[in-house]
Amino acid sequence: MPDADLHPMPSTPSDETPVASPLACLTVLLPSATEDRLVDWLLARDGAPIEFSVHAVAARGPLVRLAPGDEQVRGHAQRVEVKLIAPRPVIDGLTRDIARLMAGTPGGYWVMPVEHFAAFDAAPAAPGARA
Template identity: 35%
Template sequence: MSDLVLLTLLAPPPLEDALVDWLLSTPGIQGFSSQVVSGHSSRTEGLSLQEQVSGRSRRIRFEAQIAAAGLAETLKALHADFRGSGVHYWVLPVQAVGGL
């Protein structure tokens, strides 16, 4: 078992550059990946008419492995810097890490 967790962020596209800058400057995050994804929900608040019709909204997904010991500080900074922005996050334990 590793002492890492996987922090996943889902963000509206206009926040992509701000989150890239934030992740690059946040202590404890040495690297991350990002990708364009589609979000699906039965809730329609905040969705454009096009998103409501298509049943999906475009999001940017960021994933970063961080030390579990630094998680609370990272989440505190995330809340301070992006409160009310529409960023959604979750955290999962990392069972193993490796490279081949």
């Protein structure tokens, strides 16, 4: 898909209904030790219309198994959360590919619709430009 697919949605005045976004957000939760595998794989997908960020998080829930010791005492695990924004069809393909790439790794993912996507600066990045 062309890079333009990720350019910001046009802004709407507050009294108008926002334009629905065709984008989705894929959030992947992983142990910190596996972060490089996913990030390197994403960076190798040059030209794909994907925005992503990586965050250290304290996690607890059905996708997190607490290790004996410190994690159980703290009640949460140190994990990495990778958030990807892309057109929904791209996200659907990424979920399949990432499930294969990360098979056997503790963690998981979820997908949510993106209601609005916009940049703070007025000019979108030039096609092919890297941030």
